[in-house]
Amino acid sequence: AAGVIQSPRHLIKEKRETATLKCYPIPRHDTVYWYQQGPGQDPQFLISFYEKMQSDKGSIPDRFSAQQFSDYHSELNMSSLELGDSALYFCASSLERERTDTQYFGPGTRLTVL
Amino acid sequence: AQSVTQLDSHVSVSEGTPVLLRCNYSSSYSPSLFWYVQHPNKGLQLLLKYTSAATLVKGINGFEAEFKKSETSFHLTKPSAHMSDAAEYFCVVSDRNFNKFYFGSGTKLNVKP
Numbered sequence: 365a366a367g368v369i370q371s372p373r374h375l376i377k378e379k380r381e382t383a384t385l386k387c388y389p390i391p392r393h394d395t396v397y398w399y400q401q402g403p404g405q406d407p408q409f410l411i412s413f414y415e416k417m418q419s420d421k422g423s424i425p426d427r428f429s430a431q432q433f434s435d436y437h438s439e440l441n442m443s444s445l446e447l448g449d450s451a452l453y454f455c456a457s458s459l460e461r462e463r464t465d466t467q468y469f470g471p472g473t474r475l476t477v478l
Numbered sequence: 479a480q481s482v483t484q485l486d487s488h489v490s491v492s493e494g495t496p497v498l499l500r501c502n503y504s505s506s507y508s509p510s511l512f513w514y515v516q517h518p519n520k521g522l523q524l525l526l527k528y529t530s531a532a533t534l535v536k537g538i539n540g541f542e543a544e545f546k547k548s549e550t551s552f553h554l555t556k557p558s559a560h561m562s563d564a565a566e567y568f569c570v571v572s573d574r575n576f577n578k579f580y581f582g583s584g585t586k587l588n589v590k591p
Contacts, residue, residue: 406584
């Protein structure tokens with residue numbers, strides 16, 4: 365079965381650079397969620413989208429922005445990167461109209477900021 | 479607000495012995511609860527979920543969890559641990575609209591030969 369795809373899987377950037385992470389949800393899924401998992405930490409919710417509209421927001425820094433496109437894929441844009449942004453970024457997807465309560469997670473993008 | 483507390487940060491068992499990973503939740507309404515597993519350098523995989531149906535939930539790989547409202551608990555169990563079960567396990571509660579998940583701090587399971 366198709367799963368959530370995230371790209372790239374690994375990304376190395378320097379401080380003050382920008383990064384764009386991409387998430388392709390499971391086909392037919394219309395809701396996307398982004399999480400950040402720092403080293404040794406539990407995943408923290410960043411932001412979610414339903415039908416291309418932001419549906420909820422968590423602890424996302426102002427330097428980060430995200431959007432969901434017409435094909436339901438999502439991009440997380442991160443600017444002015446800091447060392448503390450080094451983390452594993454997960455995307456998850458679900459199908460809202462069936463009230464599917466399960467989020468299916470992608471493999472994550474590991475971002476390293478040097 | 480919703481939250482989960484995983485009572486043990488590390489659990490170590492011998493192969494073939496039972497596994498118990500503890501989770502207590504806090505929710506202002508009837509919650510949806512999940513257990514996810516994360517193997518090293520891997521993504522999160524759903525083990526099982528509780529969504530107000532049967533209180534005893536069976537998941538993949540022989541895991542099961544029981545929802546106990548009176549104890550606000552959702553402990554994860556497995557009768558016999560396998561080496562491949564060594565991983566980190568997260569107990570998760572969702573908000574009412576399933577817009578976001580709240581993760582516990584995780585329990586690292588070590589399985590000794």
